[in-house]
Amino acid sequence: MGRLLKRFSGGATKIAKAGGEETPLAPIQSSDVARRAALLDSLEKSDLGWFWASDGAGRLIYLSEPAIERVMPEKEDLIGKQLSDFFKDDDYEGVSPQRTLKFQLAARNSLRPTVVKIENGDRTYWWEISGSPRIGETEQFSGYHGIARDVTASIASQRDAEKLSRYDSLTGLSNRHRISRKLSSMLISFKAAKRSCAIMLLDLDRFKQVNDTMGHPAGDELLKQVAARLKRIIGDCGEIGRIGGDEFQVILPDIEDRQDLSGIAERAIQMLSQPYSINGMRAVIGCSVGMAIAPFDGIESEELVKAADLALYAAKGGGRGRFRFYSSDLRDQASHRHQIEEDLRDALIKEELEMHYQPIVTADGHKVVCVEALMRWKHPERGMVSPADFIPVAEEVGIIRELGEWAIFEVCNQVTRWPEGIGAAINVSAVQFASDNLIEIVKRALKKSGVQPSRIELEITESVFVGDMERALRIFRELKQVGVRLALDDFGTGYSSLSYLRDAPFDKIKIDQSFVRGCSEEGNNNGAIVAAVVSLASALNMQTVAEGVETKDELKAITAQGASHIQGALFSRAQPASFITERMDSGELVFEPLGPEKYRSDRRTEFRKIGLIHDDSRYQVFLRNLSKTGAKIEGLLEVPVGTEVVLDLGGGQLAVASVRRSEGISQGLEFETPLISDGADGLCTRHRVSPYQIEAVGRKLQALKDEDVAAITGGMSKAKKAFLEVDLATLSVD
CATH class of the missing domain: 3.30.450.20 (PAS domain)
Structure with missing residues (x-):
């Protein structure tokens, strides 16, 4: 420091006075320099x-x-x-x-x-x-x-203190406050730059069961492992936050392709569903995912999160272990779900519930030997409510135990009215299985009805093995001591393990319909999977039931693979008890296969109005059926083969297509780009009309609305139309 001081302190120093004159000061003496140098050296060393x-x-x-x-x-x-x-x-x-x-x-x-x-x-x-x-x-x-x-x-x-306020102390991920601020600031800047941003909400299925049976420390360790897996899945593509006990949020900037998002969601569901090792114990959970994309589903962060939350709710309601994209009709479904919750609490008291029965027949002679009991709700105003709508609600609000107990007593009473050789299978939910009084309920139902225990079969899903496997195996052994039969339902759909097949005393394995579907198609691996399950069951002295058989070619393939029993709409859908009783009383125990010859992949029958755009004109047509590769429409007269059109499937989904068949008012279309799964049972386009495009033509920037899309795709055009529209109600030409 002394050298530097000497370098810049030699000679006179000038200072300015108020009048502008400069007066030289006396040169700095060497003794002053030395003292300053010593002082500064001392300061540096301190x-x-x-x-x-x-x-x-x-x-x-x-x-x-x-x-x-x-x-x-x-x-x-x-x-x-x-x-x-x-x-x-x-x-x-x-x-x-x-x-x-x-x-x-x-x-x-x-x-x-x-x-x-x-x-x-x-x-x-x-x-x-x-x-x-x-x-x-x-x-x-x-x-x-x-x-x-x-x-x-x-x-x-x-920053450690700030990190505690911004990051989750357990997983190290962003907490709710930080991820919310991140999303808000990102959407503001992305709106200015006309960029897109997707968010995913992930909820762990059956985490509470692990937490309750294995303890909170085990639950904390599980969450840490979930966070680590999520980091590997997302990588540098986005930001992850833990926003609740077992709920996570992922921000994915600049991704709007729903096929890419589907891939991420499917990887997340698959990886998070793999077994976890916690303190030497094995835990298996699942994951449901809801997705929304800005600006399509929302402009502001609160709007976008609400949209993703509705999609998550729908994914959980659809059976869990699924993903869903947000669509505007989910708002109506949420309202409908809330009404179901209100009415379901009184359904038992008002005796609105009833059991229907679907026959399970032998593969060789198609003779009914068992029926699956399926709950139905006959609402006084809305008619029959689908179990896919009310069972998830019952599980969520905690009344599934009461419904399950009622079902066991009802089925046991019903079976006593049927011939000795006919049994009935009752679905037992994971929530009901986790209760402490299941065995006592089964014993009381058997005693009260007087039915032989061997005629009652309890269908259990693999999810009951989550958490305390020893407890699950103990309950199975006690149920077998009671005398009822046990069936493993939905085998192979995500939580399969040979270890519990080895230890659990199952009598039957039910092959999920997702493996039956398409098993007859060349190049489809489902047939090999079915054969493997059948071989495994045979080695373990278990029967097999192929679920969801709908076509004759599926029946032929399943039978060839050696399945012992068949269940599906090809023989009969679920029927009221009176129908089954009448058949049995008349001795008609054989069900003939009645259905289509061949399986057609991903084709859904529909009947709804959609838009069709040709040149500058927009038409209203009816969508009859829809597949990944094409559609059948009605409502236009004599459209030439080869005509290029665009179908407006709603929600900003435009599908470019060519007319491949045309007969009168009916046309068969082939899509230029195949549709993809929407995560449920529907199909959707990979891309949608961007609200930024709609804004560019002078309309307000907002989440997608069908009227905005219609307005910019020929809805306001006065051009002469090339085709005649037909009113299908009257079959008159407009």
């Missing part, structure tokens, strides 16, 4: 503060020795380095300062105390620096003199 200096070109020409020793092993590696390369802007949380250090140095103004970052290998330090520009006698800028102090400890402490 580590209370350091000194630095640069030349006019912005190069570092001096730094206190203690400072050099702290951050750089070799002085030669530092002196001569550009200040902006040594002192770097602190971009904590990805937010750069409004005025960068490089900008301030270039302006040659005084540097106010500024926190900078210094990096050396894997070590990072934070200093607070300030400085003043030096102007020589020729009024030339000759660099900076400045001071610095190490604030690494205080910065680290401050």
Whole structure:
């Protein structure tokens, strides 16, 4: 420091008076220089503060020795380095300062105390620096003199405290507050830049069961492992936050292709559903995913999160272990679901519930030997309510136990009215299985009805093995001691393990319909999977039931693979007890296969109005059926084969298509780009009309509305139409 002081203290120093004259001061004496040098050296060595200096070109020409020793092993590696390369802007949380250090140095103004970052290998330090520009006698800028102090400890402490307020202490992920702020700021900037942003909400299925049976420490460890898997799935593509006990949110910027999002969601569901090892124990959970995309489903963060939440709700209601995209009709479904919840509480009291029965027949002679009992709700105003609508609600609001108990008593009573050789299978939910009184309920129902226990079969899903497997196996053994039969339902749909097949005393394995569907098609692996399950069951002395058989080619393939029993609409849908009783009383125990010859993949029968665009004209047509590759429509007269059209499937979904068949008012279309699964039982387009495109033609920027899409796709056109529209109600030409 003494050398630097001498270098810049030689000669007289001038100061300006008020009148503008300059008066030279007496030269600094050498004794003064020595005292100052000693004082500054003492200050440097105390580590209370350091000194630095640069030349006019912005190069570092001096730094206190203690400072050099702290951050750089070799002085030669530092002196001569550009200040902006040594002192770097602190971009904590990805937010750069409004005025960068490089900008301030270039302006040659005084540097106010500024926190900078210094990096050396894997070590990072934070200093607070300030400085003043030096102007020589020729009024030339000759660099900076400045001071610095190490604030690494205080910065680290401050950021640790901030991290606690912004990050989840258990998983290290962003917490609800931080991920919400991140989404809000991102949507604001993305709206200005006309960019898209997707969010995913993930909810762990059956996490509460693990938490309750294995304890909260095990639940915490499970959440840590879930977070680690999510990080591997998402990588650098997005930001992950934990927003609740077992709920996570993922922000995925610049992704609007729903096929890409489907892939991410499917990987998340698959990976998070794999078994976890916790303190030497095995736990299996699932995952449901809801997705929404800005600006299509919402412009503001609150609107977008609400849309994703509705999609998540629909995914959980659809059977869990699924993903769903948001669509506008989910709002109506949510309202409908709320009404179901209100009415369901009174359904038992008002005796609105009834059991229907679907025959299970032998593969060789198609003789009914068992029926599956399926609950139905006959609502006084809405008619028959689908179990897919009310069973998830019953599980969610906690009345599934009461419904399950009623079903066991009802079925046991009904079976006593049928021939001795006919049994009935009753579905037992995971919630009901977890209750402590299941065995007692079964015993009471058997005693009250007088039915032989061997005629009652309890269908259990693999999810009951989540958490405490020893408890599950104990309950199975006790049920077998009671005398009832046990069937493993939905085998192979995500939680399969040979270990519990080895230990659990099942009598039957039910092959899920997802493996039956398409098993007759060449190149489809489902047939091989069915054969493997049948072989496994045979080795374990278990029967097999192929569920959901709908076509004769599926029946042929399943029978060839060796399945012992068949169940599906090909023989009969679920029927009221009176129908089954009448058949049995008349001795008609054989059901003939009645249905289509061949399976047709992904073709859904529909009957709804949609838009069709041709040139500048827009038409209303009826959609008869829909598949991934095409559709059948009605409502236009004599459209030539080869005509290029666009179908407006609603929600901004435009599908470019060509007419491949045309007969009168009916046309068969082939899509230019195949549709994809919407995560449920429907299909959707990969891309949609962007609200930014709608805004560009003068309309308000908002989430997609069908009327806006119609307006920009020929809805307001006065051009003469090329085709005649037919009113299907009257079959008159408009």
